[in-house]
């Protein structure tokens with residue numbers, strides 16, 4: 001049925017460097033779906049905290065300030081955007097400082113409650129369907145998603161991919177930072193990074209990005225035919 005086909009909701013979760021963003025954007029673009037990078041939202045709130053003098057080592061201070069920034073995500077996979085209080089945040093949210101603090105900020109329950117509500121409202125507004133990527137989309141944000149994918153890859157492959165993005169970066173340091181962030185994201189109390197029971201796990205270690213995209217497109221098409 002055309003209506004069920006076009007409103008497909010896809011949840012893509014997994015640790016850092018497994019290919020969530022690249023895969024989700026490409027799949028959404030190929031299938032005419034919207035796209036939401038939930039990591040960018042956690043990065044955006046972290047950036048706001050850092051630039052507004054909030055002590056990110058203090059969960060109570062974070063919780064009290066959590067509702068202040070207005071975060072807006074643009075969901076076109078060809079040109080995803082993110083603003084905080086009307087200001088383009090797409091550059092500043094990718095700094096090393098934000099990357100090293102985002103796990104602490106995103107572990108605060110008040111932050112998760114607010115950002116989860118925002119994510120659900122964006123998904124509900126995407127009447128043509130959406131690919132949402134993050135850490136807890138299949139388990140917590142959209143447990144009724146039509147398709148759940150959990151991407152994995154070896155720490156070595158993930159570190160090599162991440163290092164490849166930053167000129168002159170140290171592979172060992174990148175690997176250690178990545179493992180530390182995964183441990184924090186998986187170990188937090190409120191909706192940790194986890195594979196949903198009904199998620200399809202795809203190990204991308206030995207796959208090219210194109211192969212991963214094709215695999216996920218095939219899985220989405222399978223759901224659409226079944227609907």
Ligand SMILES: Nc1ncnc2c1ncn2[C@@H]1O[C@H](COP(=O)(O)OP(=O)(O)O)[C@@H](O)[C@H]1O
Nearest residue numbers: 016017018019020021022023161204207208209
């Ligand atoms: N299967 C793959 N093989 C090689 N490189 C990949 C693969 N998937 C993604 N990449 C590259 O790895 C880096 C991290 O990918 P990204 O999609 O940002 O991962 P994530 O969103 O899971 O952190 C990017 O530079 C991307 O082009």
Ligand SMILES: Nc1ccn([C@H]2C[C@H](O)[C@@H](COP(=O)(O)OP(=O)(O)O)O2)c(=O)n1
Nearest residue numbers: 016017038039040042102106134135136185
């Ligand atoms: N649904 C999500 C998405 C991201 N987060 C947190 C945990 C992650 O370490 C940070 C940053 O996520 P992001 O997807 O941008 O990270 P990488 O692209 O893998 O470096 O946000 C989360 O807690 N829940």
